[in-house]
Amino acid sequence: MSKAQYVLTLSCLNRPGIVARVTTYLFEQGADIREAQQFDDAETSKFFARIAFDLGGSAGIEALRESFAPIAEEFKMGWKISDHSAPRRVLLLVSKFDHCLADLLYRWRIGELEMTPTAIVSNHGIENYAGLDFGGLPFHHLPITKDTKMEQEAQIWALVKETKSELVVLARYMQVLSDALAQKLSGRCINIHHSFLPGFKGAKPYHQAHGRGVKLIGATAHYVTSDLDEGPIIEQDVERITHADTPDDLVRKGRDIERRVLARAVRYHLEDRVIPNGKKTVVFAS
Template sequence: MPQLHVLNLTCEDRPGIVAAVTTELAALGANITESSQFWDRASNRFFMRLAVEGDDGLTIAHIEHALKPSIERFGLRTGVIDAHRRPKVVIMVSKFDHAMLHLLYQIKVGWLNAEVVAIVSNHEESRITAEREDIAYHCWPVRKDNKAEQEQKLLDLVRETGADLVILARYMQVLSDDLSNRLFGKVINIHHSFLPSFKGARPYHQAFERGVKLIGATAHYVTPDLDEGPIIEQETERVTHAMSAEDFVATGRDIESRVLARAVKLHLERRIMLNGNKTIVFSS
């Protein structure tokens, strides 16, 4: 099987970056199968994602060594992954399991390339799902007096399983600032609102009270600032005055499931690059 790797790089923009990187890859015998790039004028940052294919001799170490002159010349920050490797994920869920079930289905049919190494919840409701799917299940109720202890369990679980990503699939607990910082860029949350509108609890009911005509959902990276992390994906759907608050919630569940799955796919395929509090998202 040909070796396929994904390369992300960013640096201050200047002429010659693309030419240098692609020349060095060509010298390795690597074939570029996909290329995306973006120059953010406001910050003068350059972002690039490359998918490269080669024979068995093309390894991550070879790519990193070949790019060393460009890294030193342009001050590149780079990351290379083996695209054939299945990333490991931990899914966290509370009582509403629709987003989690959608993720499990998309993994089952192969649309998402991931291995779920654990499901973590503060309730028992999803244990039967985990057992049916043969996934380790951890029920860790969270109280004010044990929050730090339960979060340490999560950090230990991420380390022990080698998880690449933690997915908050309607996990209705706020992560501490310390945990959010320690896992920065590795935790994706689905917020049942079109952020930055209607943050916090019961956003659909907030939207209903305001008589909005569009509701939505937002997938974002978790940061210490509640519901203000870099946004990855969003979607909206039209609602009317004839709908109840419960209709808003039901409509929202479908949106949440789709948006979260798309955000996870983008992350796993290394199509997202952080640019301050914003994201650069290279679509497939």
Template structure:
């Protein structure tokens, strides 16, 4: 039996119109390569008749990624699949964007440091200088990119250049208090995760905790979602709530919310980096 060090690990995700034989077609090709499947999840969306699958597997080191892709070419063409293959041995690189509130940033950095999040911080980007000391302590490159309505296009071009140069896979908006342009949101759809300090679809936009206070809610929450051109309307990845009561003021809700925001954003980033999230129109399929 081969040891773990003598194996390569991959994750594949696929989606296509549901038909008989999809699982057999893919797994038989993997079996022919000597693959060992360690995890498999499937979901059939009956409304759109779309089939989703995620498989984690290992192959002997002699089997290259190119060989795996060639083997899967037949089922891809047969079922018109949208398929992605991820080499688990490559650590994902992320850019974290933040403004002045740093609680979500600090939680992400901690979870990376202790290994719960398998990621490398390619850069920390901010429209303020407040988080530069944090970035320097962590040894992460800090990029100060101020922005206003006149400079947004140029600032976002710099961000795209940075993303390319740093070979970043994902942008995480850790309480980055600027609205991204339609162009950038569309171009990087599925590659930008935002944390909204509200349980969407309620209380969108600015000061959601104050909106929640005015409505006398009994629970507040946070929502991590992919960014789209429509503000706070992107496909939802993760949500959590906390119970509150009538004696709590707006600032109490804000304080309670900081912890929820940090946890929800980190969980959403983890799910994305482990390729457990698949886009399904305006929704997501999130495999455990």
């Protein structure tokens, strides 16, 4: 099925009449609903919904937003209407390990990830990626030290604005963002952590896991916040291991988990399937 033109996402305190009011509005606008998902969170008494729809006629997204605003105010909604007729612009950050970057670029090339990569940024030189085809994407080598961190992050932020990137993906970018940059990218920066959070945060989580004799390893894609590896989780996956596996085995098996978890999280974000819910998320997976 081809994708819908628009996506409406919303959250608010649950009460009778929300679905009826929203769907009646869309009917009155001449919308053809292609997909609709909802969730009632009993713990917080909040209601979440994602509705994908097409719209005939000449009404644009600004007119849609303006006419929906009174309904959103009536129900005190957090909401947005997104136009999916053009791919989102995505800036990719990477360090030494390039498997997640290679996977994202491959999925982009075959059309699995509908995005427009704007550039690749790394704290390592381009020679580290000799085996990768960047497809003409701009590459920016921005080395970083403890003394130059603020200057380097200023360059990253300038690139975000210059390229008009709507999402930043840390594809095994092994630098901790400052609180200031994390705040600027709030809700639009996804990190892949090579551990099944909240366990084994920080550096060398596979080695930490091996030291504890775990039987499952995993990876976690989450939004970046000022709290290290504690941002709202979007997607996770695991794989079983045994006592015979070495730390290198865990790293090898972990690469496969990291690739698929990050790709799913990026796709969910691009398709507006993720709605914040405090420190958690509601994910309307497809």
